[in-house]
Amino acid sequence: MKKKKLLHRIFVVPSFIVLFSLLAVFILFQIISDQYVKALTSDALKNEMDNIGSVTFFAESDDEDVEDTALIVPVMHLVIDAGGNLVSPTPPWYYDYEVKTASALAGIIADSPDAYKDSHHKLNVNDNFYLVQAGDYKGFIENGVFVPDNESKDSKDYYVLFYINITPMQKFIDRVNLVLMAALVLSGIGSIFFLFLTTRQANKDFEALKDYLISIGKKGRESLASPESNYSEIEAVITTVNEMSEMLAESENIQKRFFQNASHELKTPLMSIQGYAEGIKYHVIPKEEATDVILKESAKMADLINEILFLSKMEACEPEFEDVDISAIIAEVADNFRLMAKEKNINIICETKTASIVSADVKLIERLISNLLSNGIRYAKSEITLSCETSDKETIIKVSDDGDGIDKEDIPHIFERFYKGKGGKFGIGLSMASDIAKLHKGRLEVVSGENGTIFTLILPQISHTFSKNSLHF
Structure with missing residues (x-):
């Protein structure tokens, strides 16, 4: 399966998100502006259609939802008789463009007049925008003015087209659209360019890191200088x-x-x-x-x-923890070393009267104590003391001898593997003891002076996570 490139994904996905976000903003503005124009003009159209032939004011209306902004929107209307002739208003008109507008609107609605009755529509006439809506009325023409009247015998059927010139609002919206589009395009280009620069720089950093890793992996060759990154x-x-x-x-x-x-x-x-x-x-x-x-x-x-x-077995396997009495383990290991110590006239004192339960691998703890005792027998003059104390959270085990102590220059290195101090054997025992302590989430410390050396093993009194793997010896 072909793997995807992370940097390409980092660049492509945010780029699409930016573009779609900008497009959504633009579309949303179009919807909001269109709804605003309709809200601004719909009340004026409705009021004019309901009150044609009379003078009304919205302030006197019983409709509390009517906005004051509708009062400043002028509504004009054209009256067409059943024969399709324009009967109101009648010439002469004040401006020529009114004649052109009326003729153009009449020509547009002539093909499908019923389409404009149910809702208002936006029409483009002579580069001007009009919001129009029509209705059927009964009435008569008096002095060039249409008078609605459903009761009079002289009433006839007329088709009345109401229209509002929304060109100023539409031009404003178009100008805002242009500015918004330019801003969106520029911000989109800037965002994509920034993403491109960022991903390109990140790609260079990753390439430098890859080359650095390869150079480190090639044995026998000098590695490259450590790369630097701004991230x-x-x-x-x-x-x-x-x-x-x-x-x-x-x-x-x-x-x-x-x-x-x-x-x-x-x-x-x-x-x-x-x-x-x-x-x-x-x-x-x-x-x-x-x-x-x-x-x-x-x-x-x-x-x-x-x-x-x-x-090698300790490094290859995981320890098997169980709750054990470490005091009993210390006493048992001490008994195993008494004969060896007696041959060198060394007395082993074991001060572990109180039981101390810890979670430990028995074989590893036995090896740790054995290594400390073996080391003590090698350097002690006459006595080795083992003790075990328990606090609220820790178990403290001490193995001390009365030897001449460890040289100061050796102390920082005695837990290093294969480091042999004065009189050392293989340089493995103490490093192994320290590793075992770490496996038990504990630590091994040493204090040494002219009067002897004290090794302190500190183990936590907490439950370990049991492992299915175990050591087998």
Whole structure:
């Protein structure tokens, strides 16, 4: 299916809306002006038709809806007998144009006189506009004037045509129409031109953004300079792209460091294993000494591989949350590490007497606590303390040791993946612990000094959204 172009749609649709709106305004003005003229003249025509032959004033009328404006509209009439002859008014007339107008009107209505009886019509006569309406009357002509009379024996049937000269009003309306049309055309052209310029500029900005994205995507080539736009929306997209580009660059650097560190960490024990294996083969190194080193380095490689596998599974799967007593988990993990700590004469103190229920993935939380304990055993002198406190909204878990503390230059980087501080193992454990905390909508903080280091895990006491995907190890 062929996709529509957004910019074309942005230009075409508003353009049609502008044109149709202007056309609607013009048509609406025509309707309103026509209704105004009819309203202004219809009462005058009706009054003249009802009161022909007598002098009346609207002020004396019983019709309260009659407007004063009808009084200033002069109404004239022509009387035609059954033979089609003009009988009133009779010559001489004051002006020649009255004769021409009367003759022209008589000629127009001669073909279909009944068409003008029911409602008024607008006629163009000698470049003048007239509103006309006719009616049948009985009466007689007296001194050139028609006198309506239905009772007199001398009364005859006459056809009376009433007309109003609306040329001044029509010319005014035509002039307004011309001005309005010019204004509408100019505003329409201006609006469409503005839309065209806007969409063209937006199209240029999008093209520049597209080229910029392509240049970023081409590895091994320098990207174009960051484009600029006068539109805040496009500028926001450019800013987001720049941030994303920096994140991608950082991710690539992390991957490079990962491969470098992983290769180095695997290469060192492999070389040791290879060297001691050759020593056994050529009877240079005693078997007991060689096997101890081979087992130690193999265990080191296994630990690194397990860390990498756990990390990849954690990133590929979504955690499965459930309500658990984190105090019990802390106590269980602490028991698992007591033998390792005892071998180094380190005492583990677990201060978790009160149950603390949180929503968590058990395997991930166990790994987080295990990484903190393992790190503490590596640096502690004699004691590691685990505690768990609960507030209204948070659960606070602390793992502290009495070691020499972390170097100040290492503290900002200890949660970075593959960053190894002094005495570090692989540079994965603490970064993994921080990631697990974030997955639980929490955070992992560290405070370190000469008297030891305290890692603080803060978890919210809120329900998480359960996921169908889970971790399987």
